[in-house]
Amino acid sequence: MAVFDFLLAYDFLLIALLAGLAVAAVAGPLGSLVVWQRMAYFGDSLAHSALLGIALGLWLSIDGGVTTTLTCLLVALLLTVLEDHQKLATDTVLGIFSHTFLALGLLAITLMPGGRTNMEALLFGDILTVTTAEVITMWGLSLAVLVVLKLQWSAIVAMTVHQDLASVEGISVGRHKLLLKLMLALTVAISMKIVGVLLITALLIIPAAAARQFSKTPEQMALGASLLAAASVCLGLAGSLFWDVPVGPTIVLSASVLFLVVRVTSRPYI
């Protein structure tokens, strides 16, 4: 009986771990780009809009993963268009949308007929309920984003360093910016189940900021961030089992602790 219990536990843990690692792999490079391009608020807006996606899924009675992904992609497009045609500063525009999406999503889910939804799971993640099918989808999307990133990496980094120089070199800056935002939307959509809408940006930014401390090249930072994110997922899962606390916040807090450790132990960068 004890062995059976253990296997059962092991099974869902393995799936949870695989799901977390799928997100960690892609969170490293994309988180680095979010840090370099100062897109944290943009990421937040996308994350909050994921809640709308869930509501939409409940309303239409179709899979929440599909509606979340589509909603994030659409919102990324919408925000890109709006940013270009605004008199307001970008972070004001994002601030308006970010919190409107959050409020709208919360209300929509609360008003949804047909039983109560576990709001906490949506806000802070519920990695232990991830299904095998979801893990496969996550890895599929994660690998797809990584492949596109690899192909476009130098163009995107060049654009990060200097837009004008990049465009003189023949890089279409507008198209790459959009591409980056769509990849971010996909990442947010697959991270949703792991850390929840309120903590997604943390999982992107904190490992990247930690990796910055010891990196000499953009690639080192991207890879380092992925490894640190993976470590945070492992630590978070273990910690949550050990202390019987929610997984999402534990993962994020693990990332913060790792950041502190790295920050204290490495020499300050110039």
Added chain:
Amino acid sequence: MPGPSIQCRQLNLTLSGIEILSAIDLTIRAGEIHCVIGPNGGGKTSFVRSLLGQMPHSGDVEFTWESTDTPKSKTCTKTCTKTSQHTIGYVPQFLDFDKSLPISVYDFMAMICNQYKPAFAGFGRGNREITEQALERVGLHGKSKTQLGSLSGGERQRMLFAQALIPQPELLVLDEPMTSLDNRGEEIFLSLIQELQSQGVTIIWIAHDLQQVRELASSVSCINRTLVYAGPPEPFLDSDEAAQLFRFTRPLSTPPKPSTDPDAELQHE
């Protein structure tokens, strides 16, 4: 390596309903140092970027390359910079650099100059010798391993110049390169500009130091929404009109007003 001549006819630029440039007709001859001057916010940077096909302008811009393999003139409407084997070097006004990006001078150069050869492990794929040579020409010898974040503003500006030298440009575009330069950097710039001109490179230089314009320019255009003047530098610089236009810009300590300056907005987008 002979540079191109550039001809633009009826060039107009309107951005979000505001007319930035209107009806500019200008010819820049091959191999000359052409200085673009004008008051702040007059549209100098927008004009040059329109020439390079980076602005949604209307009107014709025609590059005539005298060099080897493409004898016919090439009309370029929108994106013209990388359409052929012709090389355009571009030195932007400044590098608005975020220190959160870890990158060495060498990797930066390799990335900007060689970025069509993707490699998995990183950017270490440029030609080290050529890069070192370019850095040496701008007085940054031995700095290739330095992190970009630890260069001074002047050094960063010189690195931007070095980047434009790879490969040897036929057209060199300088956008107020002297703004953040130290004295030594300025000397290096001026001698390099002369050296490149002697090799036949066409140089378009957005300048604000009228003394330097007087000394180096073969021709000048003054842009203030429209083309105020085009021709040799002396008669214009000595005219009352120029004195009127530049009366406020001579002491360079006064910063441009950001809210009314379309150029500035473009750079911070």
